[in-house]
Every structure is written in structure tokens, then in C-alpha cells.
Amino acid sequence: MSITQLSALELRDHIADGKLTSEAATQAYLDRIEACDREIKSYIEVDADDALQQAREVDQRLAAGDSVGCLGGVPIAIKDLLCTRGQVTTCASRMLQEYRPPYNATVVEKVKAAGGVLLGKTNMDEFAMGGSTENSSIQLTRNPWDLSRVPGGSSGGAAACVAGGMAPLSIGTDTGGSIRQPAAFCGVVGLKPTYGRVSRYGLVAFASSLDQIGPLAWSVPDAALLLEAIAGHDPQDSTSAPKPVPQYSETVDQPLKGIRLGYPREHFEAGLNPEVAEKVQAAMDVYRSLGASITEISLPHSKYAIAAYYIIAPSEASSNLARYDGAHYGYRTDEQQLLRELKEERKTLEAAGKYDAVDDLDSPLIRMYRKSRAEGFGSEVKRRIMIGTYALSSGYYDAYYLKALKVRRLIRSDFDRVFENVDFVIGPVTPDVAFPIGAMTDDPLSLYLQDLYTAGANLAGITSISVPCGATASGLPVGLQLQAPAFEEERLLRAANMFQAETDWHTRRPTLG
Amino acid sequence: MNPPTYEIIIGLEVHVQLATRTKLFCRCSTQFGASPNTQTCPVCTGSPGALPVMNRHAFQLSLQTAVALNCEIPRFTKWDRKQYYYPDLPKGYQISQFDLPMSEHGWLEISDPDGAFPTKRVGITRAHLEEDAGKSMHDEAAGKADSRIDLNRTGTPLLEIVSEPDMRSPLEAKAYLTELRLLLTYLQVSDCNMQEGSLRVDANINLGIPTDDGEIRTPIVEVKNMNSFRAVERALAYEAERQYQVWQETGHRIGDVPKQTRGWDDQAQVTKGQRSKEESSDYRYFPDPDLIPVTVSEEQIDEVVKKQPELPAALRERLQANYKLSHYDADVMVNQGRALVDYFIEVADRSQDAKRATNWVQQDVMRTLNENGIGIDEFPINAERLAELVLAIKNGELDSSRSRDVFQFMMDEKSDLQAALKALGIEKVDDSVLVNLCRTLLEANPKVVADVQAGKQQAIGALIGQAKKQNPNVNPGQVREICLQLIQEMPS
Ligand SMILES: [Zn+2]
Numbered sequence A: 001m002s003i004t005q006l007s008a009l010e011l012r013d014h015i016a017d018g019k020l021t022s023e024a025a026t027q028a029y030l031d032r033i034e035a036c037d038r039e040i041k042s043y044i045e046v047d048a049d050d051a052l053q054q055a056r057e058v059d060q061r062l063a064a065g066d067s068v069g070c071l072g073g074v075p076i077a078i079k080d081l082l083c084t085r086g087q088v089t090t091c092a093s094r095m096l097q098e099y100r101p102p103y104n105a106t107v108v109e110k111v112k113a114a115g116g117v118l119l120g121k122t123n124m125d126e127f128a129m130g131g132s133t134e135n136s137s138i139q140l141t142r143n144p145w146d147l148s149r150v151p152g153g154s155s156g157g158a159a160a161c162v163a164g165g166m167a168p169l170s171i172g173t174d175t176g177g178s179i180r181q182p183a184a185f186c187g188v189v190g191l192k193p194t195y196g197r198v199s200r201y202g203l204v205a206f207a208s209s210l211d212q213i214g215p216l217a218w219s220v221p222d223a224a225l226l227l228e229a230i231a232g233h234d235p236q237d238s239t240s241a242p243k244p245v246p247q248y249s250e251t252v253d254q255p256l257k258g259i260r261l262g263y264p265r266e267h268f269e270a271g272l273n274p275e276v277a278e279k280v281q282a283a284m285d286v287y288r289s290l291g292a293s294i295t296e297i298s299l300p301h302s303k304y305a306i307a308a309y310y311i312i313a314p315s316e317a318s319s320n321l322a323r324y325d326g327a328h329y330g331y332r333t334d335e336q337q338l339l340r341e342l343k344e345e346r347k348t349l350e351a352a353g354k355y356d357a358v359d360d361l362d363s364p365l366i367r368m369y370r371k372s373r374a375e376g377f378g379s380e381v382k383r384r385i386m387i388g389t390y391a392l393s394s395g396y397y398d399a400y401y402l403k404a405l406k407v408r409r410l411i412r413s414d415f416d417r418v419f420e421n422v423d424f425v426i427g428p429v430t431p432d433v434a435f436p437i438g439a440m441t442d443d444p445l446s447l448y449l450q451d452l453y454t455a456g457a458n459l460a461g462i463t464s465i466s467v468p469c470g471a472t473a474s475g476l477p478v479g480l481q482l483q484a485p486a487f488e489e490e491r492l493l494r495a496a497n498m499f500q501a502e503t504d505w506h507t508r509r510p511t512l513g
Numbered sequence B: 001m002n003p004p005t006y007e008i009i010i011g012l013e014v015h016v017q018l019a020t021r022t023k024l025f026c027r028c029s030t031q032f033g034a035s036p037n038t039q040t041c042p043v044c045t046g047s048p049g050a051l052p053v054m055n056r057h058a059f060q061l062s063l064q065t066a067v068a069l070n071c072e073i074p075r076f077t078k079w080d081r082k083q084y085y086y087p088d089l090p091k092g093y094q095i096s097q098f099d100l101p102m103s104e105h106g107w108l109e110i111s112d113p114d115g116a117f118p119t120k121r122v123g124i125t126r127a128h129l130e131e132d133a134g135k136s137m138h139d140e141a142a143g144k145a146d147s148r149i150d151l152n153r154t155g156t157p158l159l160e161i162v163s164e165p166d167m168r169s170p171l172e173a174k175a176y177l178t179e180l181r182l183l184l185t186y187l188q189v190s191d192c193n194m195q196e197g198s199l200r201v202d203a204n205i206n207l208g209i210p211t212d213d214g215e216i217r218t219p220i221v222e223v224k225n226m227n228s229f230r231a232v233e234r235a236l237a238y239e240a241e242r243q244y245q246v247w248q249e250t251g252h253r254i255g256d257v258p259k260q261t262r263g264w265d266d267q268a269q270v271t272k273g274q275r276s277k278e279e280s281s282d283y284r285y286f287p288d289p290d291l292i293p294v295t296v297s298e299e300q301i302d303e304v305v306k307k308q309p310e311l312p313a314a315l316r317e318r319l320q321a322n323y324k325l326s327h328y329d330a331d332v333m334v335n336q337g338r339a340l341v342d343y344f345i346e347v348a349d350r351s352q353d354a355k356r357a358t359n360w361v362q363q364d365v366m367r368t369l370n371e372n373g374i375g376i377d378e379f380p381i382n383a384e385r386l387a388e389l390v391l392a393i394k395n396g397e398l399d400s401s402r403s404r405d406v407f408q409f410m411m412d413e414k415s416d417l418q419a420a421l422k423a424l425g426i427e428k429v430d431d432s433v434l435v436n437l438c439r440t441l442l443e444a445n446p447k448v449v450a451d452v453q454a455g456k457q458q459a460i461g462a463l464i465g466q467a468k469k470q471n472p473n474v475n476p477g478q479v480r481e482i483c484l485q486l487i488q489e490m491p492s
Helices: A008-016 A022-040 A050-061 A106-113 A156-163 A180-186 A220-229 A274-289 A300-323 A335-351 A357-361 A364-376 A379-392 A398-418 A444-451 A456-461 A489-502 B056-069 B170-187 B229-250 B298-307 B312-323 B327-333 B337-352 B354-370 B383-394 B402-411 B419-423 B431-444 B446-453 B457-470 B474-487
Strands: A044-045 A075-079 A118-120 A169-174 A189-192 A212-217 A260-264 A293-297 A424-428 A461-473 A477-484 B008-015 B080-083 B094-096 B105-108 B120-131 B136-137 B148-149 B157-163 B199-211 B214-219 B221-226 B259-267 B271-273
Touching: A008 A022, A008 A050, A008 A335, A008 B080, A022 A050, A022 A075, A022 A118, A022 A156, A050 A118, A050 A444, A075 A106, A075 A156, A106 A118, A118 A156, A156 A169, A156 A212, A169 A220, A180 A189, A180 A461, A180 A477, A180 B148, A189 A220, A189 A489, A212 A220, A220 A444, A220 A461, A220 A489, A220 B383, A260 A274, A274 A293, A274 A424, A274 A461, A274 A477, A274 A489, A293 A398, A293 B229, A300 A379, A300 A398, A300 A444, A300 A456, A300 B080, A335 A357, A335 A364, A364 A398, A379 A398, A398 A456, A424 A489, A461 A489, A477 A489, B008 B229, B008 B402, B056 B105, B056 B120, B056 B157, B056 B298, B056 B312, B094 B120, B094 B402, B105 B170, B120 B170, B170 B199, B170 B229, B170 B312, B170 B327, B199 B229, B221 B229, B229 B259, B229 B271, B271 B402, B312 B337, B327 B337, B327 B354, B337 B354, B337 B383, B354 B383, B383 B402, B383 B419, B431 B446, B431 B457, B446 B457, B446 B474, B457 B474
Parallel strands: A075 A118, A075 A169, A260 A293, A260 A424, B221 B259
Antiparallel strands: A044 A118, A169 A212, A189 A212, A189 A461, A424 A477, A461 A477, B008 B157, B008 B199, B080 B094, B105 B120, B120 B157, B136 B148, B199 B214, B199 B221, B259 B271
């Protein structure tokens, strides 16, 4: 078995046992990236020298008999939405194409402290806005299972690099499904932790009340390992929870007894691809065979989840993205060009005798803002900024933003009520499998519906996992979603691993190159 | 000019920088005067991904202020984003408090020592915490792209204290500001340095003009750019008169025109219209999702109340009640700050002579402080020594005519009373010596004795002069008393 086919836990143990060096493991992944990523384009940036340097340091510490942390020497890919000091952090946006943060995200620090080796930064939808990674201003990422299809998004690069064997572990972010949906599309495991479980410090904000960082991996135990490394309270993030972090990787293979699963009838209604429904049903049969009870439940307000999500997330985004104005860092329009333009406009207006219009001309500063943002942001980002700005405007705030917050509370209480009777909510991750590149480019609303089953967990702040549970006739992966109450990651991972222990979907790999 | 035929209505918005060592949402220093952009970090420069964390000390200081301003403190308060674009606002929004401020519905009592207006309470609408913006330095005149931004100030904690429109004259506005600054100084929550921008004032002003069938209100104008309390007083006086003239010309009432902002030009002593950049600005306030709401417990407030220092108003009352100071004197003393009041109280308590202590502190001590531009902590005579001086005068051990020399010596030489007396050759004259001296003088001056016996007591004055010539240490009062006594004892 080649190095890149080992699980993260195996890699770590091999490195710890001296069967393998971190440097060799890292080199193997760098070679695989070199060979395959020309096609997949899951990475925006790979700093091979830096990765090897980090790996050698881990090897030296091991050789010296020092402890190296739970990720000891395992290479890890980071979504390009997380700040890495001195290294590009583009957020897949022209706005930050040249931006190098002055600090590391807490999660990046934690990965390093746990002995992880940062391989590179993965592609995504611009500022995490999208569900296909087609909104990246940097490059187009392809689904390793079918190169004509999207990997999902926004953590498309994060899922594709794992699926393509180009990283054993990868860190993504999930605001409305951005880890789980690409995990499902690429046939890997993706976990969205409870809001507050993982520090957001250094995660470039899309929607602050919804964003969470989480792991992607082939197997549930590997995801458990990475979560263990990155979870925990951070004094630099007031919204992170001051709760102890269980050793997820220690308990993940202990099955749970007598679990109660509930499938929401709303997640099996019209719009669900029958092939996906069939695979999810089959997965539920696996749980039945393991002694789980399965009942139908209702999340009556889930039909409003998308509407609420697409008010709250853009509202927060419109505010979070206000800082990209060309004044302090990031993209700035050509100033000389701008001044010439204003001069021309003034001359034209004056010649036409339109003096009122001359008075209304932008100041150079305002025009700088306008042009920098117009040129620096892609169209989906602009769309959401406009939606959010509108929803927060005086006169509309109550009807949109405040109403959406009320819906959010109803969705949360839906889950609270359901979790009184069941341990986990089970169902599909997405209505459909990975779609062809370009299929939804002109249809943002259809794309928004991709989040139908996933956005609820973000609105409710609970934890949720996507696990591969089959493939369609054409060989495209299907994901199974399990959702658990807040801070129940430990049980959620054990429940998910029960399924993987019985099935081999997570061991199938696409053929590349 | 006729007396004004209108009522002036004034409300004030005061921004106070709180005296924390670090900023409101990061740990950068708030020290004034550092080189541009040296006191910054990813949080206060709005770097992507950085998150704010509330400075508990700043909240504590604002809580102390709110309690001292008699505000109601809600048990729950939150943070909101106030959104607008400006280069000195790197996040594109200011973290502030919108609909649930940390305090509201308070009051501050103001009075005028000369009784120019009756003592009154000015309502405090609300006081809320927010972060300061940076500073922009423009070279607009040159019309060149030459603006610079300093983000050192960005994120400094500000308490915005908004008053009700309860003030009725520029003098009342000044009194409010003076009392507020004093209160903040006594609480030690801010250094209130207007030159360094740690206290900033905006005013809202309009007029109520009585008419046959009630009253007309003129449009409210916001006045900015006032850099001293004197400037506030002048700007408001100017603005009231200006508004009255505008009303006479246009008849505009409140609501007829959009709210105007005017800036005070201290050189020209006029207010000038500012380009209304906002034009019904929409700040799109919404709760900041990066910060958790703050809950305030009953115990927390009790603790603040318990630890609250004596406030200026209470101190004034105590000085009047316990030390018999006049309202005016108490006001003057309290306005000098707590340290001077403590100094006075120690002198008064030790000497058990509040009246003399008051005179010494208010005249000699304060004059010296003012002349030298120093604080009481730098004054060379400590309270204990001044009390000795007062006590010596009170007990007749030191003649008041020589006391100023002693005071000057103690100050110049930083000496105690005994050293000063010794150096100046002042010593208490023994009673028997004094009686002998008086007897000798009376024998040598039969005319004076005869005059006194004839009822002209003031004739003694001539003897006092002679006594002092013979022995500069004699106490004139004592000489007078002994001489009269001896004359009375003479057989007539
Ligand atoms: Zn800072």
C-alpha cells in the first residue's frame, strides 16, 4: 500500500514507530499533488520547501525523543480562508490575491502545535460563498470522481484534495453546508462542529454567527483525530465555548448501544434524487441491523431554513466584507486611471452644462472604494453583499433580518424538541449528487437549494457530519448526514463510525492520472 | 439689545476616552502620542479573520460612571455594528451599542455658585460604550492624494454620554460639562484631556420662541468642533442668536429642514455649516455576531456602589456641613480635585480650625499652586506642617502678622514650623516678660494711660508699635490685653 493510501492515524503511528518519517510522508503527498493536482486543481498554493522543513522538524523532535502531539508528522491541507502568517491567504478572491496575513489563525497554530505539517492552501468559492467552488477567482477545481463535475463547495478544494489522495487530512469551513456538501460530492467524511467548538480566530469571516471550522478525511476516526487537535476554547474568540475537549480519537471506535435515530420527513420530500434517497435508506437499514431504532420525525420549520439562511448569512457578510475597501490592504484600483477618469467625467459634464451632476461626482476616495470593490469582488460576492445590505437597511430590517432571526429561533427549537426523543437526526446531505461544471452558473437559486438539508445545523448551532454511503449508477458518491445536539461530537463520531465499521464506501478511491 | 425673546434648548453628547491601559477589543496600548501606527494589531487594524474580545476593565469603568450618573443599568447589554465607510475606520463599521445600551435614564445635578441659575438636574438619556476611530490627516487644500491614516487611536474605549435637552443657557451647558468632567475625574475613569481628545463635546441646540398661541421650536442644529468648554459656551451663545435671526428671516420650524451640522470656528468665533455628508445616513446597525452579550448582575452593581468614591456633590455638602464652608468656597475647593480637598480636610482636622484652614488653603496654598502651575502633590508644605502653622496661630503662639513670613520660609526651605520659627528668630515671649514690658511702657507713657482712662481705648495702639519695636515676637493682641488690664488695675 502506498503512503498516500494510509489513513492519517496509520501515518501518525508509522511515523511515531519510526517505520516512516514525516519527511517521507510529506514528500509522498507533494509528489501526488505534483502528479494529480494539475487536473484537479484543489490547491491554490503549495509551499513544498516549507512543508518539508516542517516535516523535518517533527522528525528531529521525534528523534530527540520529544513528544510531537496527536498529529505528529501528518500532512494537512488548509482551506484558503484561514490565515497563515506570511503566506498567501486569498479567500479565492481577487481582492486578497496578494494578501499575506501578519498572523496565524488559532486553528493553524493548533495544528502546528499538534505536530501537523501544513501542505498548502486549498481552493474554495470566493469568501466561501457558493456550493461548487466555481466562484473561485483563482481556478476551477474538478471532482476527482468525474472531472466534468464540480467538487461541491465552498470547501471544494478541501474535499477534492482528500478524495484525490493529495492530503490525508484537510481543514474546511462550514457556514451552511460548506464542509458536508463537498464531502458528500467527493465521497469523503466532513464534520461541522458545534458553533463555538472550534475557534474562529483567523478564519476570514463570511457569516460570523454561522461559520465553523471542521475536519475532512477519508474515515471517521481520522476526522475525530483532527477535530481533537483543533477544538477548544480560545480567549481570542469570545464565541468559542469554554468546554473541555474529549479525546475523540480514543473513543471513536466504541459503538453506541440502543441509539435512536429520527429521519425528518421534510428531508425526503420532492426534489430529492431517488438514487440518493435509496442510498440513504440503505444506510438506515445498516443502523437498524446494528440495533438502532429509527422513527420519522418532523422539523416543521426546515422549509424556511434556506430563506432565513439567505438573509442572515448575506447580512453578516455585507458587514464583514466592508473592510475590503482598498484603503488598508488588498486590491486597490489603479489610482492614476481613476483620477483621469474623474477628470474626463467632470470635463464632459461641464461641457454639457450639467453642473448639478458635477456636484454629484464621486470624490476620489468614494470612487476608489467603488472601483476597488467592483473590480475586486466576483459576482456572487457582490450579489450577497447587495442582499445583505438591503436586508439591514432601515425600513427593511424588521421585515427581513429580524424576521429571519425569529425563524432561526424556531428552527433551533425544532431541533431541541426532536432531540428530546431521538439521539441523532439522519438523512441525506444534499438533494442531489455532484452536478456538471457550469450547470448552475446562471441559476443561483437552484444552487442555494443545495443547502436545504445542511443549513439547519448552522442556524441551530448544532453539530453534523457527512459520511459516504454509496454511489449512483454512474459512480458518483452519495453522502449520509447525521446531526447531533450541540457539543455531542463525541457521540456523533462514534455513531458515524458504527456505519463505517459495517461498510466500505469510505475505502473506495477514484482513479486519477 | 433687548433681552432674548426665546428660550434656548441644549442637549450635549460627550465622548470620553476611558483610562484603560489597553484598547476596548484588543490588547494594544492606548498611550497618547506614540508614532503613527505603532500601537496596532490585527484586531484594531481590521485584518481579515481577527476577532474582538471585550476589555472587562473598560466595561467596569463605564459601569462606575453610569452608577455615578444615577443611571439604570440593564441586566443585559449587547454590541452592535454601526456601519459606514471611512479610511480611519478599517473594519467598515464601528462596534458600538444601539438599542440596548449599558445604561440609561440617569441625571446629573448642576448649580451655579453665583446663583446665575437655580440648581437643577440634567437628564442623562443614555451612556454607552463604543470604540474610537483612527485619525485621518488630509492635505485636501493641495487636492493631492496625500491623506495619511494613524490607527493608534482605533479601538480606544469611548463612553458616549448623551444628555436630555435639559439645558437652557450656554452657561448651564458649561456648568454641566464642568460638573461632568469633575465627576469623571473623581471617579478616575478618564483624564478628560480635551487637547488630547480624551473628552469631546457635540451639542444639539434649538430655540423655543413664545407666540400668542404657544411656542414655536426652531430646527435642531448639531454643533461640532468645540475644543474647550469656553468654546462650547461661546459657540452656543452665537448659535442661539444666529438661529433667532434665521427664524426671523425664514420662519423655519423644527421638521421644516433636515437636521443641520455646523462647526465652530474658534478663530472667527462663528459656526459654519458643514457639508452634510450623511444625508439621512443609514448606519445599518445590527448585533455584532463576534461578541457575546454582556450580563450585569445585581452583585456587580452593588459592588460598584459600595466602592464608589465620594462624588463632588456629596463632598461639597460635607465641606459646607462639617467645615462651614460657603457654597462658593466648597465649590472652588472641590473643583480643584480630590487631592486638594483631602489636603484641606487634613489641615482642618489636625488644627481643629476649619476657618483658618480654609483661608490658608484657598488663599496662600492655591495661589502658589496656580502661580507655579503645580498640583497639591508637589506642594512643599504638607498638610501636617500647615496644620502646625494654623494651630500655632490659633493658640497665639505665632502672631498672624508674621505667619506669612513663616509660611514662605517653610515653602522655600521645605522646613517644618519649628525650624522656620527658629530661623526667623520667632519665639514665644514669656508671660512675665511681656507683663514687665507692658508695665515699663505704661510708666513711660502716662498720656496714653490718661487717654485710655478717659475712654479712648485706641490710644493703646501706640504702645503696641513700641512693644513690637522692643521685641518683634510679642503678640499685639496680648500686648493690648495686658496693657488694658494693667490700666484697669491702676488706682484712678
Ligand atoms: Zn490592537
